[in-house]
Amino acid sequence: MALKILLVITHNGQSIDDQVHNAVTACLQLDVNYHAMVLGHDCQSVIDEARKMKGLQKLFFLEHVSLEFGLAEPSAESISQFISDYDYILFPSNTTSKNILPRLAALQNISPITDVCEIVDKDDRIFKRPIYAGNIIETVQSEQDINILSIRSASFTKTPISSEANVDIEHISPDLSSIQSKHLGCEITKLDRPDLVGAKVVVSGGRGLGSVESFQLIYDFADCLDAAVGASRAAVDAGFVSNDYQVGQTGKIIAPDVYYAIGISGAIQHMAGMKDSRIIIAINKDADAPIFKSCDYGLVADLFDVVPKLVKHLKK
Numbered sequence: 001m002a003l004k005i006l007l008v009i010t011h012n013g014q015s016i017d018d019q020v021h022n023a024v025t026a027c028l029q030l031d032v033n034y035h036a037m038v039l040g041h042d043c044q045s046v047i048d049e050a051r052k053m054k055g056l057q058k059l060f061f062l063e064h065v066s067l068e069f070g071l072a073e074p075s076a077e078s079i080s081q082f083i084s085d086y087d088y089i090l091f092p093s094n095t096t097s098k099n100i101l102p103r104l105a106a107l108q109n110i111s112p113i114t115d116v117c118e119i120v121d122k123d124d125r126i127f128k129r130p131i132y133a134g135n136i137i138e139t140v141q142s143e144q145d146i147n148i149l150s151i152r153s154a155s156f157t158k159t160p161i162s163s164e165a166n167v168d169i170e171h172i173s174p175d176l177s178s179i180q181s182k183h184l185g186c187e188i189t190k191l192d193r194p195d196l197v198g199a200k201v202v203v204s205g206g207r208g209l210g211s212v213e214s215f216q217l218i219y220d221f222a223d224c225l226d227a228a229v230g231a232s233r234a235a236v237d238a239g240f241v242s243n244d245y246q247v248g249q250t251g252k253i254i255a256p257d258v259y260y261a262i263g264i265s266g267a268i269q270h271m272a273g274m275k276d277s278r279i280i281i282a283i284n285k286d287a288d289a290p291i292f293k294s295c296d297y298g299l300v301a302d303l304f305d306v307v308p309k310l311v312k313h314l315k316k
């Protein structure tokens with residue numbers, strides 16, 4: 001019997017989150033067709049983009065003024081009213097889904113399976129997922145009728161959207177009369193450089209930078225490469241950058257084409273956030289730093305010597 005699959009499309013009100021395209025690949029591994037859902041209010045550009053997703057059979061638009069800002073409580077309640085017919089509910093693994101998914105799972109009394117990195121057997125519901133900061137990959141089998149999964153972007157390629165958009169859209173108004181949360185406002189950090197999640201090139205700095213002023217070297221180098229900027233937790237804790245730059249187990253999990261780790265030792269908790277990068281380049285003055293065991297290219301050097309030279313060379 002064909003599986004019934006529903007993908008929850010996360011977005012910023014204007015466009016679909018990049019990680020959704022990785023989750024589409026997971027949907028297509030489960031079946032050739034799937035349904036998807038957009039929650040929001042007045043977000044036509046998201047709907048237009050979603051309609052072009054490969055393999056999409058039907059798109060549900062759950063529209064309500066309470067869903068405009070992606071609040072977790074009305075989002076979880078809306079999805080919960082809707083999913084009883086599905087075998088699989090998929091989310092991209094990102095900050096939006098981390099907010100909504102546990103609430104949805106609690107409402108449904110279901111154990112979610114988060115950060116899925118491989119679908120081993122879709123019929124027997126066997127999946128792989130990382131634990132202990134990615135040091136162990138566990139294999140889990142679900143006995144639940146409805147399975148709520150979040151899909152680890154670094155483990156699935158992106159499925160590009162097609163040029164045609166011919167799926168049906170069904171508008172649904174969820175009943176949110178019981179919801180008591182209200183959106184009061186938000187402060188959004190405006191970045192002049194690429195977003196850390198989804199950037200093709202990332203330059204990250206660690207404690208080795210030594211100060212906020214010296215961290216400017218990382219920005220200068222990143223600007224030469226049109227790269228996003230990241231940081232280790234030690235750099236964040238030392239106040240060199242804010243914590244939305246943090247890469248790692250308790251920060252962002254990313255897989256750019258090229259990752260520069262500068263003045264970063266390569267602790268397992270940091271590696272958990274970037275080890276799936278296609279090419280890792282490390283600059284560290286300690287030849288025994290653990291990062292050199294995991295990088296593709298390593299330069300044993302003082303960053304204060306080589307990074308300014310690299311910037312000067314690239315600016316020419």
Ligand SMILES: Cc1cc2nc3c(=O)[nH]c(=O)nc-3n(C[C@H](O)[C@H](O)[C@H](O)COP(=O)(O)OP(=O)(O)OC[C@H]3O[C@@H](n4cnc5c(N)ncnc54)[C@H](O)[C@@H]3O)c2cc1C
Pocket residue numbers: 205206207208209231232233234235246247248249250251252262263264265266267268269270273283284285286289301302303304
């Ligand atoms: C539960 C838990 C969760 C954690 N989550 C995260 C996480 O999400 N992300 C994360 O990054 N960490 C995380 N950590 C912290 C992690 O264990 C490390 O402490 C941290 O990653 C170290 O950061 P660092 O490499 O910048 O600093 P250090 O380990 O101090 O390394 C600094 C490096 O800079 C080099 N260096 C110094 N000066 C120079 C120079 N002039 N030129 C070149 N190299 C130089 C040194 O040789 C050294 O290798 C977590 C820890 C725990 C316990």
